[in-house]
Amino acid sequence: SQQGEEDPQALSIQEGENATMNCSYKTSINNLQWYRQNSGRGLVHLILIRSNEREKHSGRLRVTLDTSKKSSSLLITASRAADTASYFCATRGETSGSRLTFGEGTQLTVNP
Amino acid sequence: DGGITQSPKYLFRKEGQNVTLSCEQNLNHDAMYWYRQDPGQGLRLIYYSQIVNDFQKGDIAEGYSVSREKKESFPLTVTSAQKNPTAFYLCASRGLAGTGELFFGEGSRLTVL
Secondary structure (H helix, E strand, O other): OOOOEEEOOEEEEEOOOOEEEEEEOOOOEEEEEEEEEOOOOOEEEEEEEEOOOOEEEEOOEEEEEEOOOOEEEEEEOOOOHHHOEEEEEEEEEOOOOOOOEEOOOEEEEEEO | OOOEEEEOOEEEEOOOOOEEEEEEEOOOOOEEEEEEEOOOOOEEEEEEEEEOOEEEEOOOOOOEEEOOOEOOEOOEEEOOOOOOOOEEEEEEEEOOOOOOOOEEOOOEEEEEO
16 A cells, blocks of 8 residues: 555535644655645645654644654645645655655645 | 646557657756556656666556656656556656755646547
8 A cells, every 4th residue: 555645535624724634654754745736737845844853834834743653744724715636745765765655645625 | 947847738549559758857856757646546656767877667667668868858658568558647856955855747648549
């Protein structure tokens, strides 16, 4: 199965609410990254958190990493309709060199 | 503007034909990647290259081939040996001295008729 697995698969919320997506992985990592993909487009990098970091912020995004549980969460605060997209976590394993392994994503829908 | 350009955006192929997807970057990145994405799913690594004239197989390399003759270019050929080639193909690049993030092209959608 995929190194990164997101939960939930789909999430529908109202504008202004917060959205939380979770990612679990199996092996030790160097870093974990979150990407966003609008329908039919390429992925865009959002944020990277290293294995020795526990929390990171970027604008309305907050990422946490718990290496003991091999899990991460992405929180989007005060969501907007424009946040509607698929969100993927990706991990760079300690022994995977240049490879980045993606999960299957969470489809977020923000209703106006 | 710096970035990654994939072409064509849409491609139709008859069964038994080989097709080549183009990926060009002007970011001066060393590493380049090809991923496949099926509907509602994540990305699976096909091939990647960290340096000119060198590349490694990813998780689903069977039925695909690549070349890396120039730093800027990493074309992907989908051969007739690929049994289920209909998919969305994404090319990405990364500067090896950077933070580790990937920069993606806009993708190429291949449909086998």
